[in-house]
Amino acid sequence: xxxxxxxxxxxxxxxxxxxxxxxxxxxxxxxxxxxxxxxxxxxxxxxxxxxxxxxxxxxxxxxxxxxxxxxxxxxxxxxxxxxxxxxxxxxxxxxxxxxxxxxxxxxxxxxxxxxxxxxxxxxxxxxxxxxxxxxxxxxxxxxxxxxxxxxxxxxxxxxxxxxxxxxxxxxxxxxxxxxxxxxxxxxxxxxxxxxxxxxxxxxxxxxxxxxxxxxxxxxxxxxxxxxxxxxxxxxxxxxxxxxxxxxxxxxxxxxxxxxxxxxxxxxxxxxxxxxxxxxxxxxxxxxxxxxxxxxxxxxxxxxxxxxxxxxxxxxxxxxxxxxxxxxxxxxxxxxxxxxxxxxxxxxxxxxxxxxxxxxxxxxxxxxxxxxxxxxxxxxxxxxxxxxxxxxxxxxxxxxxxxxxxxxxxxxxxxxxxxxxxxxxxxxxxxxxxxxxxxxxxxxxxxxxxxxxxxxxxxxxxxxxxxxxxxxxxxxxxxxxxxxxxxxxxxxxxx
Ligand SMILES: CC(=O)N[C@H]1[C@@H](OP(=O)(O)OP(=O)(O)OC[C@H]2O[C@@H](n3ccc(=O)[nH]c3=O)[C@H](O)[C@@H]2O)O[C@H](CO)[C@@H](O)[C@@H]1O[C@H](C)C(=O)N[C@@H](C)C(=O)N[C@H](CCC(=O)O)C(=O)O
Ligand SMILES: Nc1ncnc2c1ncn2[C@@H]1O[C@H](COP(=O)(O)OP(=O)(O)OP(=O)(O)O)[C@@H](O)[C@H]1O
Ligand SMILES: N[C@H](CCC[C@H](N)C(=O)O)C(=O)O
Ligand SMILES: [Mg+2]
Numbered sequence: 001x002x003x004x005x006x007x008x009x010x011x012x013x014x015x016x017x018x019x020x021x022x023x024x025x026x027x028x029x030x031x032x033x034x035x036x037x038x039x040x041x042x043x044x045x046x047x048x049x050x051x052x053x054x055x056x057x058x059x060x061x062x063x064x065x066x067x068x069x070x071x072x073x074x075x076x077x078x079x080x081x082x083x084x085x086x087x088x089x090x091x092x093x094x095x096x097x098x099x100x101x102x103x104x105x106x107x108x109x110x111x112x113x114x115x116x117x118x119x120x121x122x123x124x125x126x127x128x129x130x131x132x133x134x135x136x137x138x139x140x141x142x143x144x145x146x147x148x149x150x151x152x153x154x155x156x157x158x159x160x161x162x163x164x165x166x167x168x169x170x171x172x173x174x175x176x177x178x179x180x181x182x183x184x185x186x187x188x189x190x191x192x193x194x195x196x197x198x199x200x201x202x203x204x205x206x207x208x209x210x211x212x213x214x215x216x217x218x219x220x221x222x223x224x225x226x227x228x229x230x231x232x233x234x235x236x237x238x239x240x241x242x243x244x245x246x247x248x249x250x251x252x253x254x255x256x257x258x259x260x261x262x263x264x265x266x267x268x269x270x271x272x273x274x275x276x277x278x279x280x281x282x283x284x285x286x287x288x289x290x291x292x293x294x295x296x297x298x299x300x301x302x303x304x305x306x307x308x309x310x311x312x313x314x315x316x317x318x319x320x321x322x323x324x325x326x327x328x329x330x331x332x333x334x335x336x337x338x339x340x341x342x343x344x345x346x347x348x349x350x351x352x353x354x355x356x357x358x359x360x361x362x363x364x365x366x367x368x369x370x371x372x373x374x375x376x377x378x379x380x381x382x383x384x385x386x387x388x389x390x391x392x393x394x395x396x397x398x399x400x401x402x403x404x405x406x407x408x409x410x411x412x413x414x415x416x417x418x419x420x421x422x423x424x425x426x427x428x429x430x431x432x433x434x435x436x437x438x439x440x441x442x443x444x445x446x447x448x449x450x451x452x453x454x455x456x457x458x459x460x461x462x463x464x465x466x467x468x469x470x471x472x473x474x475x476x477x478x479x480x481x482x483x484x485x486x487x488x489x490x491x492x493x494x
Contacts, residue, residue: 009039009064009085012099016085022063027103027162029096036061041096042071046213051075058082066099068092093161093191100161101195104169108139108179111168111196112315115227116204116241118362119308120157120182123202125336126312127180133329134321137175141167142182144337144463150174158187161195168196180315183231186213189223194231200318201232201254202239202311206246207361213389221246228254237262237318241311242269264314266307271314273306278372285309285330289323296330301353302340302369309333338462340366343479347490350376350450354478356462358385358412360395363459367403376453380404381446383412383439383460384426386419386468393422397429404457406449407433410442412460413468439467439476444485458482 010021025037031053034040040057042050042065051071054062055078064085065075072079072088079086089095101107114123124140128148131138139148146152150171158181159167171179183193183201206221228238228250238254241247243265251261263269274293275286282299285306298309309330316326335341344352351374357366367380382400384393400407409426411419419437427433436442446456458478466473 007103012102014066014087014099016087020085022085024064027100029160029162031057034060034062038062039064039066041092042067042075043092044068044070049074054078058084066092066095094194097161097191097195100165104165106172107168107196108172108176110178110319111198112180112200112319113183113193113198113227114202115183115224117207117359119204122308122336122339123204123312124180124182126309126333127315129333130312130316130326130329131178133332134325136178138178139171139176140180150176157182157184158192160192164192165195183227185220185223188226198232198236200237200239200315201227202315203247203250204241204311205244207359225250225253232259234258239264239311239314239318241265241307243267262314262318264310271310273310276303276306280373294327296327298330300333300335301373304365304369341479343482344486346450346486348452350452350454352447352456352482354458354462357459360392360399363396363399364403366459367457370455370457374455376451377405379406379446379449379456381408381410381442381458383410384422385413386415386417386422393425394429397426401430408442408446409433409435410439411437415468416470440481443481447485448489
């Protein structure tokens with residue numbers, strides 16, 4: 001991966017209060033990673049101010065520190081005593097994002113980002129699939145890592161700017177011309193993608209999640225709105241699901257800045273879904289593009305995937321794709337890993353799906369989306385993550401009870417919390433549900449319940465390959481467990 005080996009502080013757009021302009025050899029946001037010639041970004045965190053680690057960074061060779069006024073008052077003396085440069089910014093996270101963009105000096109030429117409570121991974125994956133079908137070298141970047149014509153693992157949905165721009169530069173160096181990325185609310189709030197140049201930005205929907213971090217719905221909305229109010233430039237296009245009332249607000253925010261807006265929806269819009277017909281393997285869609293009817297096959301389970309696919313098509317069009325060519329790719333789209341993924345089928349024909357629903361709205365959406373594809377009973381396995389929004393737990397239980405015939409409550413990444421108390425919170429909203437803490441056993445029991453025509457949705461972990469208990473990550477893959485359970489049960493019955 002190529003990036004500049006050195007740059008001066010000023011060439012990175014940063015000015016030191018003492019006029020120093022040292023040669024910069026690396027950027028770091030964590031003092032533990034700092035080495036000689038490094039610019040250390042000492043930013044205020046949720047637990048501690050990074051400025052408390054400046055002395056350690058200076059000892060390890062930092063030659064410049066980017067921070068805010070609070071950081072300057074904590075560490076200014078040490079920085080001056082070491083003769084290092086001190087750059088003070090009111091918005092140090094944004095300054096870091098712009099510095100990282102300049103440092104790595106390149107990204108795929110055509111980029112789109114998508115935000116919303118649910119559907120970001122799905123939409124960005126469909127955008128990538130459409131681009132690839134159209135012959136472009138494309139990737140999507142987010143919860144499932146960098147996927148497509150070039151791949152790399154990522155630890156976060158929207159990585160912090162240094163990791164993000166390193167990945168974008170590496171993608172570009174590997175010939176990638178098109179990239180679709182997820183903009184998480186944490187990422188937007190922390191300005192992680194403020195250095196990315198976007199042709200288009202998309203909005204899926206807005207419901208409850210992450211209130212542990214944002215605290216109020218207003219703060220959560222404002223974080224997401226940052227994509228249209230700040231990150232998308234004025235010559236970019238906002239592609240908005242206007243069925244969600246918050247989409248109408250997002251469109252107004254984008255329009256007020258002079259951005260073009262392309263609307264998508266069932267109630268109307270430039271790209272307007274007018275009819276859907278479901279069968280066992282997918283659905284037929286009828287939609288209108290600027291008033292002209294189009295009909296296409298979609299080999300995807302779940303009515304909501306049509307909303308995601310049309311939003312993706314809108315983003316590709318907003319990035320310059322020719323609409324008819326874009327629509328012709330839709331029958332070739334394939335399941336997004338861990339999203340309404342058919343994981344196994346029992347000998348009696350009953351189907352087992354794995355899905356990443358981990359919010360109340362997603363649980364309701366995923367289960368109700370399965371109904372038209374299922375003739376018999378619908379069984380759901382749900383759980384909620386530890387160290388995450390506690391308020392969503394009973395609501396997830398209630399959503400499962402409202403939309404499935406049988407509900408099993410199990411564990412999903414308890415992290416540092418007591419798994420039994422997380423289950424108890426989910427069960428508050430799901431009285432009468434079956435409680436089975438061990439996820440493998442829950443899957444086995446769920447599959448054992450299936451009769452001909454029934455279906456099971458295993459919600460919450462999707463593509464994940466581990467169960468996080470304490471600080472350990474124990475190997476666990478819902479799809480693999482489902483296949484093993486089907487083999488064990490049908491083998492026994494045969
Ligand atoms: C809650 C949250 O988002 N935290 C992010 C935040 O860390 P923080 O504010 O808690 O950091 P802190 O511990 O207070 O430390 C403050 C600063 O001191 C620095 N430090 C700390 C210790 C040390 O020894 N030396 C040092 O320099 C830290 O690097 C940090 O810059 O800033 C850090 C640096 O940018 C991020 O790495 C970190 O993400 C953590 C790892 C995280 O897990 N975030 C999750 C919740 C997240 O972002 N998830 C979203 C959404 C997922 C979804 O949509 O479902 C995602 O985009 O992945
Ligand atoms: N348009 C949608 N409306 C409602 N629910 C959806 C929609 N798209 C996906 N979902 C549900 O949300 C789950 C997660 O989807 P996806 O991974 O695409 O969302 P995400 O926004 O990327 O999530 P994360 O915040 O974890 O990154 C899916 O498995 C499905 O259950
Ligand atoms: N990436 C999201 C979703 C995780 C889904 C679920 N498996 C959980 O652990 O809560 C998060 O970290 O909140
Ligand atoms: Mg995602």
